Structures are given as structure tokens and as C-alpha cells.
Amino acid sequence: MSKRIGLLSDTHSYLDPAVFDYFGDCDEVWHAGDVGDASVLDELEAFKPLRGVYGNIDDTSVRSRLPLNNSFVIENLPVLITHIGGYPGRYTARVRKLIEEEKPKLYICGHSHILKVMMDKQRGVLHMNPGACGRHGFHRMRTLLRFAVTDDRVEDLEVIELGLRGKID
Template identity: 50%
Template sequence: MKRIALLSDTHTYLDEKLFKHLEGCDEIWHAGDIGNIETADRLAAVAPLTAVYGNADGQDVRLVYPLHQRFKCEDVDVWLTHIGGYPKRYDKTIREEIKRNPPALFISGHSHILKVMFDKELNLLHMNPGAAGLQGFHKVQTLLQFTIDGKQIKDLEVHEFGTKGL
């Protein structure tokens, strides 16, 4: 059983309030636009970090983290990417592959819109944790926490930990 903290779009900013939501997590997953390698290193110092680079990330991040991560957590096939879209509106760069070989859990960032939805057609769960940083149009900083136990994805929690401008 693993407890996961999922975030995206930090854009170099890690609010100190974010760290209380990382306590007790076995792993941290970041869906891109980390900002710089120092930001990734701060997260990795808390728990093992699995991450991808986003469109706003520079070479320092791109040299360490790939565009896509496809991996198993417990018995769940996970695909983590930055620009991926969501059910019925998958990004054209991954559309054919996700239809041909869907994961059980598909995670993307980029939109700064927190969204969790089930794709009945592909039988997968899609998650976007919103944005944990300050850059972008979102008003509230968010992240997701959940547990993977065997094949089960459960105990999903949404955490709001900061309001931009306050």
C-alpha cells in the first residue's frame, strides 16, 4: 500500500503550507512545470519523487525527468505526463497511444484545473491535480492525495493550501 501526493505546475514555487500535506506520503508525483531542478530536489528530499517535465521547464529539469513516465505502482499501471488532456479530449500527441494501450491511471497537469474523472470508454481514471504554484490563472493552490493498494485507487483527498494574492 502506498500513499501518494500528486502535484503539478509549481513553476519554482513551493508554498511552505504544501509541506504539511506531504507528511506521511510514501511517494510524491509531479505532473510537470516543476520550474527548476532545485524545486524537484526539495520535493525529493521529502519522499521519493516521480516526475515529468512540462512545457515551461528548462534543460536542467529536462535532463533529469522525461516527457512521459509509464510505470507500475503496486498493481496499477500509471501514465504520468504534463500535456495530456482528459477523457474525450486527449491531446493529439498521446491520443492514439492511450486508446491503443490505456493505463489504469492517467495523470496530466498543464491546465491548472483540478479534475478527477473516469473514462468509461477506456476504463481508466484520469487525474489532474490543478496547480500548486503561483504562476497561472488559477486562484487556489491545490494538490491531490490518494492511496494505491494493489489494484485499488482509494482514499482520494483534495487539498487547497493557498490562495494567490493573500
């Protein structure tokens, strides 16, 4: 069995309508924090099953609906999502401890607005940051990730570009 995942982060209250087209064939949508307005969660939850975390800009309406850290297993793959955490070689102390304790095989964060996918060979963890798909921030290109989880591994990873941050299509 396989699950298709749509991964986004840093919407900052703006959910591009193209997200629904790109994630139409996904089984779940995951949000790595900085949701902004809680209406973004409403739209995503009405569309697909949603997993996520709150970010540093999120108010109590979002924080009451999402955790700081989200750990779960999907298709035998242990996953850890948090908003601020760094990347291999530069984890925050909090996330380094979480990774050591929970031993995820997929670690996802947002916050930096920089799309990054890299393997932490020392810990055997695949790190993903989907970049930012909202209009606020310093990123140039608005981005998403789409992938499949099959038999405890990530497959068919795709980077999706939604367009320039300053340009609304």
C-alpha cells in the same frame, strides 16, 4: 499493501512549505510538470521518492532529470503521467495514442491549472489533474491531491487547498 501518494503540478518555481506537511505521511510524491526551477526537484527528492515529468516551461536542467512521459506500475496499477494531454473526450492525439498503447488505469496530467478527476468509462482509465500549486497562472485556488493505491485501485482521494494564488500564507 498500500502506497500513499502526494500529487502536485505546476509549481512554477514555488514550492509551498505546506506541501511537506500535507505529504508527510505519503510514500511517494508525483509531479505532473511545469516544475520551474530545478531546486523544486532537489527539495522534493530530499523529502520523499519522486516521480514526475517535465512541462512546457521547464528548461534543460529539469528536462535532463525528468521524462516527457512517465509510465510505471505501482501496487499492480499501471500509471501514465505526462504534462500536456487533455482529459477524457478531449485527449491530445499524442496522449490518446499513448493510452491506447500502454493501457494505463490511472492517467495523470497537469498544464491546465484546473483540478479535475474523472473516469474515462470508454477506456477504463481514471484521469487526474491536481490543478496548480504554484503562484503563477490564472488559477484562483492552489491545489494538491493525496490518495492511496491499494491492490490496483485508487482509494481515499483527497483534494487539498493551499490558499488563494495571490495570497501567500
